[in-house]
Amino acid sequence: MEALGGYPTKSSNQKAKKLTVLLSMTVGVGCLFLLQTQLVRQRKHNDFYSFEVQDAKGRTVSLEKYRGKASLVVNVASHSEQTEANYMFLQELHRELGPSLFNVLAFPCGQYGDTEQGTSRDIEAFARSTYGVTFPFFSRIKILGSQSDPAFKFLTDSVQKIPKWNFWKFLVSPEGKVLRFWRTDEPMESVRQEATALVRELILKKRVEL
CATH class of the missing domain: 1.20.5 (Single alpha-helices involved in coiled-coils or other helix-helix interfaces)
Known part of the structure; x- marks a missing residue:
């Protein structure tokens, strides 16, 4: 008033x-x-293991369970010309070095041509039945564009490179930091050497702690 x-x-x-x-x-x-x-x-989210992701069955999984181990994170595909060679190599490496100190972590991505189709469960089942892989599989993700998966974006931001094709490999330290990455066409033997060296360092460290 x-x-x-x-x-x-x-x-x-x-x-x-x-x-x-x-x-x-x-x-x-x-x-x-x-x-x-x-x-x-x-x-x-200051390291890779601080993220949560979806597994192939759609369940939320904390990557914290892999902390303290070395990880090789790979964007995989079922129908790429590199699929067979890479799955055989990754499974061999996972068997040799893991899983107590090392894991291959597979993230399917369908943004590179028609190399990855179907549901996440189908993708995992195909890899296990066709190539006998036993390493962890996660839900199909996006890597390119604004809807890129946050955990995988952490990897690409760390190296300032975005995969141009399937089967890029990121070596992650036990603390969750990206140590190195390899493109699809780079020698897989280099991946083996670096991953093996990192696991040996872990073994020596644990012996000293004991």
């Missing part, structure tokens, strides 16, 4: 001040919450 002459009353001024203070406090609290959420998110 206004006084004669159009001037606001003292009561109106007090209400306006209270409303302004309330709005300012609300905005301030909101900003602090967003800032805190961002900081927590940054702390939470």
Whole structure:
């Protein structure tokens, strides 16, 4: 209600001040919450093992279970010209070095031509029945574009390279840091040497701790 002459009353001024203070406090609290959420998110995802992903059956899996081990993370495909050679090599490496200190972690991706189709369960079942692989499989992901999987994006951001085809390989340390990556056409023997050397370091470290 206004006084004669159009001037606001003292009561109106007090209400306006209270409303302004309330709005300012609300905005301030909101900003602090967003800032805190961002900081927590940054702390939470400072290494590969801090992420959660979906397995081939659609269940949420924490990569934390692989912390303390070396990992070779690979974007796999079922119908690529490199599929057979890579699956045979990856399974051999997984059998030789893992799984107590080393794991191959397979992430199917269908963004490279028609090399990966079907559901995540179908992809996993095909690899296991056709090539006898035993290493962990996860849900099919996207690597290219704005919908790229956060865990895999951590790998590509770490090396500042995005896979141009299937079967790029990322060697991840026991602490979750990316040590090296290999393109599809690079020698697999180099992958074996680097992964083996990292596992040997882990073995020596554990012996010293004992």
